[in-house]
Amino acid sequence: MRYSGSWQSVWDDRILEIIDKEGPSSPKTILDTGLVHISKGHISTRLSKMADHGLLHRLPNGVYTLTEAGEAYLQGEYDAEAEEFIEDPEEYEISASETEANGA
Template sequence: MRKSSSWMTLWDDRIMEVIRDEGPSSASELVDHKYIHVSKSTISRRLNKLADNDLLERLPNGVYSLTKNGEQYLDGELNVAKQEFQSK
């Protein structure tokens, strides 16, 4: 079972799941995904928030990939609420 933090949303899980399953991605690519039904600006904010909290890594050109912490969270091995992330 995943242990999220109060700053996280349902879309965070979906975004990370898509990136894990399909590889690094950008807001422009994710906005057209069949499992993500929010605006590009919301996706961009969520990508940044996840990167700020070490669940995603920023790559060049607005692309994001899953970090080790992101993998562990998705696998239910990391309690994000207990981590000392930035939660900006």
């Protein structure tokens, strides 16, 4: 289970998955995969936003790569909302569902 941030869009997971599989990528290389159905400009905006929140690292020439946090997020070991690593994902999932049940 992934722990998304309120700032994330529906396309962010797909973009991160592409970078995870393909390696460092630019908006054009992501668009060229045919796996996202948004404009190159929108991809660029999402990449920048994810970099601002620590999931991606900006390289020269508009290329992005996953950070340690980005890799952990894809594996369900990072909470993008709290911007913190999750030590025990199973325990964290139970705690999160208890918090939601209590209306917090």
